Amino acid sequence: MDAHRRPLMDRTLPLLTEGYAWLPNRMRDSADAVLRTRLLGRPALAVRGPEAVRFFYDEGHVHRHGATPAPVLDTLFGQGAVHTLDGDAHRVRKELFLPLLDPDRVTGLTEHVTAAWDEAVRSWSELSRVVLFDAVGVVLTRGVCRWAGLPRQAVDAEPLARDLIAMVDGFATPGPRHLRARRARARQQARMARLIEDVRRGKVSAPADSVLDRVCRHHDDPGEPLDAGTAAVELLNVLRPTVAVSWFVAFAAHALHRWPAHRERLRAGDGAFATAFAHEVRRFYPFAPFLGGRTVTELTWHGESVPAGGILLLDVYGQNHDEKLWGDPYAFRPQRFLERPADPDELIPQGGGDPATGHRCPGERITVGLLDSLAVRLARLEYTVPEQDLRIPLRRIPTRPRSGFAVTGVRAP
Template sequence: MDAHRRPLIDRTPALLAEGYAWLPNRMRETTGSVLSTRLLGRPALAVRGPRAVRFFYDESHVHRHGAVPAPVLDTLFGQGAVHTLDGDAHRARKELFLPLLEADRVARLTDHVTAAWDEAVRSWSERPRVVLFDEAAVVLTRGVCDWAGIPPGAVDAEPLARDLLAMVDGFATPGPRQLRARRARARQETRTARLVEEVRSGALAAPADSMLARVARHRDTAQGPLDSRTAAVELLNVLRPTVAVSWFVAFAAHALHRWPAHRERLRGGDGAFATAFAHEVRRFYPFAPFLGGRTVRELTWHGESVPAGGILLLDVYGQNHDEELWGDPYTFRPGRFLDRPPAPDELIPQGGGDPAHGHRCPGERVTVGLLESLAVRLARLEYTVPGQDLRIPLRRVPTRPRSGFAVTGVRAP
């Protein structure tokens, strides 16, 4: 270490206090594209920008094994999940998720979810008040379970939806939310492992090309079939991120409420605008604050270094609000994506890199497809937005409108 350089202060308490703003705030204090700091007791280097995305996803730079903190594994991803693997092991496990990259499979999942949405809307009109965040989770759960080949009688959609939401809601914070997330994961891993075992024994039928059948028969490289608990973890890693689209549905409703001029264009069925609107919701609203991995060797970026065994952070929220990339990052403007589609390493709400082989979320195409269709349905839905707390606190990770976006007087189109 340079004798004149001050020891780095651990910034974990500041992260817990500032949430999404923590890394962008620190970046503004430096050059704006790189930051040396300390996190979770380790030296850390934070980077931002399209070139930094490629640097971050280079497997010779970063490993995921051992990088994900235990509280995140025990809530969000699950022990032994694909997110913890590297190299050939990661590529072999990633094959499980390749259907999420196929356009026809994404279309079928969207069809299942929109059918569940249309059915739910009919019941909403009979209720005095509906919280869109919660209701979207049930709709998404029903749709993705149907698509995944889980028989209707094998799961109860509403408690499963609550547990899947809890896994996402509690991963980034100590206290009651994390405790609920741990309990939810343990409960659903046990139930889902039982489904896998029933498929393997022949007691439960699952379509041969369904996700349930795929996880039941999957084999890792030179190893045998996944143990039933790991198979359950990976099936939940399809269900959970699909249900996490509930956050984007609530954000889409928030955007239509704040900027109602976009409603007419969505209602008219302009597909290109629906795609642009989905991208802008994902860019503008906060979802993942950053991503991290353990450094394989000493790395240097723009003159700043981190030793082997340190942490490399990719500033997701900061990049999605980078003035150099977007010009007016704090303006909600879907038209920016009509001018040109987003480059893969520019818009990174669900990570960057190659989703087929790297660590970028393979469900990103699913998220965009679902959000396109559900945003159009939201725009066509008639409802009243009563007084409520629609603030989106940046200190809370993951955040959402505090009220979950409640509506009354729902009238089906």
């Protein structure tokens, strides 16, 4: 039998046990960075590289509708989210988010978050121990809710932060983390839907052109506003990914602990280096293992094929650690992004493509802006790193330092 026609063994269970290494390990022996496999009962084709990014994001090749497993929708994105749409429907819904990429808006969010950070640091200095991952989640929640126009009486930052973190933490795993994520999604989606209904009825005011206002007024079809449930999904799709920057801040603290020489340059306020540091944190540390879409026709890449209705995978973690692209991929070296700018088809920690017209995360610019600002503040913060488990397990998706990066003796600059 032709090797290309042999039945493929389903590799879903190995994915659950191997985590981030699952796809790179299987692609290691492929000269063309392509792999045929089977996932979730469907034939799948995995690809990697800048040309593969453009191939993956061609809407004639891949649709998102029906591609995202229900457990991911019920935890991470929400049913009916922009991530599940294609074509004109996707472009219309994305108009809700694109104004958030305006530089003034990004600056505004950064100012709200850094103000929340400065407030929090004063309280951290009174505590015997602070787990940065958890504490930064609360900071980000306070900042993004103020920026998004949520009324203060509607926001209890600590439980909201726990729920937003839980939605991200439990999307890719069975068991208790997944159950917590489902409960968190249901709880906060119901709360945000009630808030949206209150705004529409005039019981609560939303600042003009705020995120809350835009969500309440958005129409996919002329004359038909989003139902309150879908509007709540999209409001959470602004809040949740902002709070997910907690992962990158914990990784930044880990990097500064392992390679403290970078601290002085960040402390000095070198903006270009801070951005390069943010890019390198996002490249070096694991976040999204891969992305997937449902093939709309039979596709062939470098001699390997997948039928219509199969799965096309983009190897995110593997590409961000590809020796052909990065030379020394397992060296943490922010300078690489000072030597040449980040190519959007090479550096894909939050996906690839064009954020204006395609499925690249529209919040990527926000992530970079927040991370480079918070990395500078983190570098200027005085603290002690006590003995703890700072391992970052690659079997856990999404992973993070086991201890959450605990610090003691925090002293404000």
